[in-house]
Amino acid sequence: MSVAQIIIVTALIGFALWLVSAYxxxxxxxxxxxxxxxxxxxxxxxxxxxxxxxxxxxxRYMEHERGTLEAVxxxxxxxxxxxxxxxxxPGDLGAMNALSGATGVLADALGRMMxxxxxxxxxxxxxxxxxxxxxxxxxxxxxxxxxxAYNDSVNDYNVAIGQFPVNLVAGLxxxxxxxxxxxxxxxxxRGPVRVQF
Amino acid sequence: xxxxxxxxxxxVLRFAAHEAQARRRSRRxxxxxxxxLLGVVTAVNGxxxxxxxxxxxxxxxxxxxxxxxxxxxxxxxxxNTAVTLLLVLGGAWLEAARLxxxxxxxxxxxxxxxxxxxxxxxPERQLRHIATEMAxxxxxxxxxxxxxxxxxxxxxxxxxxxxxDAAVMISRGALERLTRDELxxxxxxxxAHVLNGDIELNMRLAACVSGxxxxxxxxxxxxxxxxVGLDDPRARAMAFHPLRWLxxxxxxxxxxxxxxxxxxxxxxxxxxxxxxADAAAVRLTRxxxxxxxxxxxxxxxEQELHRGTPGFPGPRxxxxxxxxxxxxWHRWLSTHPPLTERIRRVMGRDARPLPAPALAxxxxxxxxxxxxxxDLAPLEFTDGAR
Numbered sequence: 001m002s003v004a005q006i007i008i009v010t011a012l013i014g015f016a017l018w019l020v021s022a023y024x025x026x027x028x029x030x031x032x033x034x035x036x037x038x039x040x041x042x043x044x045x046x047x048x049x050x051x052x053x054x055x056x057x058x059x060r061y062m063e064h065e066r067g068t069l070e071a072v073x074x075x076x077x078x079x080x081x082x083x084x085x086x087x088x089x090p091g092d093l094g095a096m097n098a099l100s101g102a103t104g105v106l107a108d109a110l111g112r113m114m115x116x117x118x119x120x121x122x123x124x125x126x127x128x129x130x131x132x133x134x135x136x137x138x139x140x141x142x143x144x145x146x147x148x149a150y151n152d153s154v155n156d157y158n159v160a161i162g163q164f165p166v167n168l169v170a171g172l173x174x175x176x177x178x179x180x181x182x183x184x185x186x187x188x189x190r191g192p193v194r195v196q197f
Numbered sequence: 198x199x200x201x202x203x204x205x206x207x208x209v210l211r212f213a214a215h216e217a218q219a220r221r222r223s224r225r226x227x228x229x230x231x232x233x234l235l236g237v238v239t240a241v242n243g244x245x246x247x248x249x250x251x252x253x254x255x256x257x258x259x260x261x262x263x264x265x266x267x268x269x270x271x272x273x274x275x276x277n278t279a280v281t282l283l284l285v286l287g288g289a290w291l292e293a294a295r296l297x298x299x300x301x302x303x304x305x306x307x308x309x310x311x312x313x314x315x316x317x318x319x320p321e322r323q324l325r326h327i328a329t330e331m332a333x334x335x336x337x338x339x340x341x342x343x344x345x346x347x348x349x350x351x352x353x354x355x356x357x358x359x360x361x362d363a364a365v366m367i368s369r370g371a372l373e374r375l376t377r378d379e380l381x382x383x384x385x386x387x388x389a390h391v392l393n394g395d396i397e398l399n400m401r402l403a404a405c406v407s408g409x410x411x412x413x414x415x416x417x418x419x420x421x422x423x424x425v426g427l428d429d430p431r432a433r434a435m436a437f438h439p440l441r442w443l444x445x446x447x448x449x450x451x452x453x454x455x456x457x458x459x460x461x462x463x464x465x466x467x468x469x470x471x472x473x474a475d476a477a478a479v480r481l482t483r484x485x486x487x488x489x490x491x492x493x494x495x496x497x498x499e500q501e502l503h504r505g506t507p508g509f510p511g512p513r514x515x516x517x518x519x520x521x522x523x524x525x526w527h528r529w530l531s532t533h534p535p536l537t538e539r540i541r542r543v544m545g546r547d548a549r550p551l552p553a554p555a556l557a558x559x560x561x562x563x564x565x566x567x568x569x570x571x572d573l574a575p576l577e578f579t580d581g582a583r
Contacts, residue, residue: 039333134319137377138326145334
């Protein structure tokens with residue numbers, strides 16, 4: 001083998017190694033991203049399971065605020081549907097936007113409900129309500145922090161696949177940028193939701 | 198709201214930079230410890246020579262240093278140095294061995310009680326929740342949690358060797374006097390120490406400090422200041438025997454240089470870390486008012502509750518571990534930056550102290566509607582999946 005051949009072979013091997021490592025890095029980043037999304041999903045489900053309990057306790061004290069409670073349940077069911085869709089396609093633009101919107105509506109409805117709770121001292125003092133409020137507070141925080149962690153990993157991933165020359169590898173394997181979660185952009189149509197008490 | 202800020206929490210998550218920084222700091226700690234060691238050895242030798250001067254005229258009237266050294270008993274300096282080194286290094290080694298048990302072992306030594314997995318007491322429940330929230334924000338494991346039941350003031354501390362065996366201790370006073378947001382701020386500060394790798398350095402610092410302090414403590418032990426059973430007249434007579442005072446006082450005076458060195462070690466290594474942990478706590482919680490409120494309550498506590506007495510539980514060698522360990526000490530000997538400065542940096546403005554009465558103690562009664570874990574199906578609510 002001539003010197004030129006050795007150089008070419010070495011360069012080819014080097015290129016192949018770089019390709020593999022770049023691809024693996026992108027896949028690892030995408031794994032982080034999916035993992036981060038799963039974390040949000042766990043916390044969202046925690047909230048979905050919490051809300052019926054909360055509404056149940058609140059209902060005993062605030063029969064007159066039926067509209068507020070119904071809004072919470074409607075938003076909950078809508079968000080649940082969106083999160084199932086998003087869990088199937090994490091990073092997908094439409095699904096992420098729909099979930100962001102639904103989550104925003106739910107947060108608003110819950111916020112209104114907790115504001116109304118302030119007007120009912122007996123309800124606020126209720127032991128079950130105290131516990132549920134705390135559970136809700138921690139769940140909201142966890143969702144917020146999990147969203148942040150998810151957005152951070154989306155950012156890491158998007159930066160990685162956008163940088164030259166890794167973007168060529170990303171293009172070769174059809175790796176597309178992911179969509180971070182926006183805060184409260186309501187893109188979701190809210191259909192009629194049946195509520196049972 | 199947390200969703201807004203872009204890259205904040207990531208600064209906490211990047212460990213490579215912190216590791217380099219931690220290495221630099223531990224080199225500085227080693228150098229400072231060597232200097233302190235030299236100081237103690239010199240002081241012990243100096244004091245021993247003074248004692249010999251009192252007894253031996255040959256040493257007292259020596260014309261030059263060379264004559265003085267020649268007049269000393271054989272191996273005099275060598276023996277003094279060896280004994281001192283043995284004491285200091287042995288003390289440091291003993292303490293290091295004791296701390297090898299990690300954060301949980303230290304927590305138990307300080308009399309802390311582990312927080313149960315599902316506490317009925319609301320503040321403890323909040324603490325457990327907060328720990329989970331912060332772990333999600335930082336994407337790191339949850340440390341073991343402890344409550345210091347005996348401590349009525351607001352305080353907290355993190356200890357351990359790495360993120361896996363770390364323990365965070367919160368005083369009962371902090372649980373009773375802080376709101377949820379403030380407790381989150383204090384916890385995030387301690388958790389930031391864990392994430393920044395400060396706790397390992399702090400454990401070694403505690404070992405070094407207890408080594409350097411050993412001569413001073415031996416003198417204190419000799420005087421009997423620490424172990425007087427004042428009820429028993431005979432013990433009191435023994436304790437206040439003038440010879441004991443003389444011997445103990447001398448040794449304490451010799452050890453004073455070690456005491457000052459220990460304070461300088463703690464101050465030099467840990468003070469700047471407090472500002473960094475404050476900043477990291479705000480980035481983690483995305484809420485300056487939480488930690489800010491806690492610091493303002495600390496300031497109130499400093500002014501109202503204990504004037505002058507050191508505001509931290511446990512022995513002095515752990516002073517630098519605490520969230521707050523302010524006493525009436527001189528500024529550059531303090532392990533922590535002044536509270537006013539911390540408040541200004543955290544909140545971006547000066548803020549008055551915030552009164553911190555104990556909040557109403559809330560218990561979580563057995564819930565009538567139990568909280569379901571995520572995998573259970575919701576009740577009779579419409580399932581939006583269709």
